[in-house]
Amino acid sequence: MANNLPTSGGRASNGKDYTVECTISDVAPFTVHFRQPKDMAGRYGFDYPRDADRYPIEEVTKKLSKKMVYTREKLYKDSIAKFNNIYLQSAKLSKQLKSKDYLPAWLVIFPDTTTAKYKGGSDMHSHGIQLDLELQQLIGNTSSLSASKFKTLRFESSAPEKLTISPKTIPIAKILAKGRTVTTVNDTKGKTRNDYISKRAVLIRGVKNELLKEHVSIAVYAVSNSCEALVGELMVHKNNITYKADLVFVDVTSSSGQNIKKSNDFQNYLKLKSFNQALIRAEPVAETKLDLNKLSKNKNNKRVLKFLLNIKAGVPKVPNASKLTSEQREKAESAARSKFMNMIKEELSAIFINHGDQAPIGLTGRKIKLNDPYNLRTFIFYLDFNISRINGFAPGDKLSSGKFRWGNIVIIFAQAATNNDTLVHEIGHSLTLRHVFDSKAPYTFHQGFSDKVMDYTWQAISKRANSNKRMSFTRYQWYKMQKDTSIYRI
Numbered sequence: 001m002a003n004n005l006p007t008s009g010g011r012a013s014n015g016k017d018y019t020v021e022c023t024i025s026d027v028a029p030f031t032v033h034f035r036q037p038k039d040m041a042g043r044y045g046f047d048y049p050r051d052a053d054r055y056p057i058e059e060v061t062k063k064l065s066k067k068m069v070y071t072r073e074k075l076y077k078d079s080i081a082k083f084n085n086i087y088l089q090s091a092k093l094s095k096q097l098k099s100k101d102y103l104p105a106w107l108v109i110f111p112d113t114t115t116a117k118y119k120g121g122s123d124m125h126s127h128g129i130q131l132d133l134e135l136q137q138l139i140g141n142t143s144s145l146s147a148s149k150f151k152t153l154r155f156e157s158s159a160p161e162k163l164t165i166s167p168k169t170i171p172i173a174k175i176l177a178k179g180r181t182v183t184t185v186n187d188t189k190g191k192t193r194n195d196y197i198s199k200r201a202v203l204i205r206g207v208k209n210e211l212l213k214e215h216v217s218i219a220v221y222a223v224s225n226s227c228e229a230l231v232g233e234l235m236v237h238k239n240n241i242t243y244k245a246d247l248v249f250v251d252v253t254s255s256s257g258q259n260i261k262k263s264n265d266f267q268n269y270l271k272l273k274s275f276n277q278a279l280i281r282a283e284p285v286a287e288t289k290l291d292l293n294k295l296s297k298n299k300n301n302k303r304v305l306k307f308l309l310n311i312k313a314g315v316p317k318v319p320n321a322s323k324l325t326s327e328q329r330e331k332a333e334s335a336a337r338s339k340f341m342n343m344i345k346e347e348l349s350a351i352f353i354n355h356g357d358q359a360p361i362g363l364t365g366r367k368i369k370l371n372d373p374y375n376l377r378t379f380i381f382y383l384d385f386n387i388s389r390i391n392g393f394a395p396g397d398k399l400s401s402g403k404f405r406w407g408n409i410v411i412i413f414a415q416a417a418t419n420n421d422t423l424v425h426e427i428g429h430s431l432t433l434r435h436v437f438d439s440k441a442p443y444t445f446h447q448g449f450s451d452k453v454m455d456y457t458w459q460a461i462s463k464r465a466n467s468n469k470r471m472s473f474t475r476y477q478w479y480k481m482q483k484d485t486s487i488y489r490i
């Protein structure tokens with residue numbers, strides 16, 4: 001166990017080192033949290049309870065009898081117990097810190113294995129993951145921490161032969177020396193919290209050729225002269241099962257001489273900053289072209305010609321729009337747009353199955369629909385035209401039962417061809433994820449405040465810009481994506 005045991009620690013009768021647990025569980029006036037350096041977002045799975053999700057920090061806009069009202073609210077809209085469970089489920093020690101409202105962060109890294117050991121490994125995290133440490137005083141506690149009886153933080157991996165943390169100890173004074181930032185967790189009640197942040201303070205590293213068959217817990221203890229107290233935990237997700245997403249990219253050109261200009265790093269972005277967070281390796285398995293303009297020159301391809309004419313005509317105008325209220329008009333326009341987008345999806349998939357060189361084949365050897373559950377590939381169509389100001393969409397299917405099912409189709413319009421975040425967002429939909437603000441999602445948040453991939457770049461009602469880059473998936477989303485019909489185990 002600890003190398004620098006407190007004086008009361010020593011040799012137990014069985015010859016093993018032991019430490020004395022502090023008797024009162026809430027004796028330490030602070031907790032310790034692991035956080036991701038901002039510039040590392042997306043490079044590995046990392047999910048943690050954002051302060052703004054739990055406390056009324058952000059200003060959200062509401063419409064009350066047609067007036068805009070601004071109020072501070074927590075971003076998570078449902079019961080906080082349900083939210084807490086995202087992080088507490090399968091955590092090892094955090095429940096012991098319940099009186100301090102402690103929730104652990106979760107980290108996901110690929111195992112660094114040779115193919116002989118396990119072919120689903122990757123060297124993308126072989127150098128380890130540097131994380132920030134946040135020492136947070138309990139809310140409302142403004143006492144001086146320098147006078148605390150705890151002098152050292154000690155870290156302990158529950159499986160040190162598979163996953164290490166270094167250093168093993170950090171003097172608390174070193175963290176306090178970084179200075180204090182004050183987080184206002186509740187403006188109206190004047191509640192604040194003192195935080196001491198130490199950037200890239202620890203390195204978490206998987207041992208070469210070791211798979212994590214179970215979640216590993218990294219405990220943080222505050223050590224005093226007489227005892228030690230649990231003050232935090234990082235959960236590192238098991239990684240003995242990893243997944244694959246096969247992506248087919250199709251450049252669709254509707255007029256001659258058009259070329260699709262995609263982002264020049266989209267392959268690397270997909271591989272290293274997107275679904276790897278959920279242990280899914282998303283890889284382009286084919287890139288192909290669908291030249292509608294050329295196909296339309298053949299008189300037998302009447303469907304292609306009709307499709308091109310429809311695209312050129314654009315979304316049909318709402319009839320008698322001037323006689324409608326602005327609300328009615330907005331609704332009618334949105335319905336017309338949806339119908340038009342559905343037409344694009346239907347025609348594009350039918351034409352691709354007829355003429356594309358990567359149409360999916362079913363078990364019987366015949367071509368199958370792109371949204372067929374037996375199709376294990378996701379098809380990403382880049383179009384050379386726009387409709388309205390839409391970046392892209394991921395159409396599903398309405399089953400004969402009336403139930404909605406996500407599909408395997410992603411459509412990206414010309415205006416968003418270089419947006420990596422749009423690409424990942426739309427693929428996320430095709431892997432069954434809803435928007436984080438969707439009331440039908442398992443957890444619902446206010447729109448436009450987070451760094452989550454499935455959020456929007458603007459807020460509802462006020463249309464204020466989201467100040468975050470959309471980079472992260474939430475823990476529950478990792479599992480949802482892994483279960484999509486197009487995802488398979490490596």
Ligand SMILES: [Zn+2]
Pocket residue numbers: 425429435
């Ligand atoms: Zn969306």
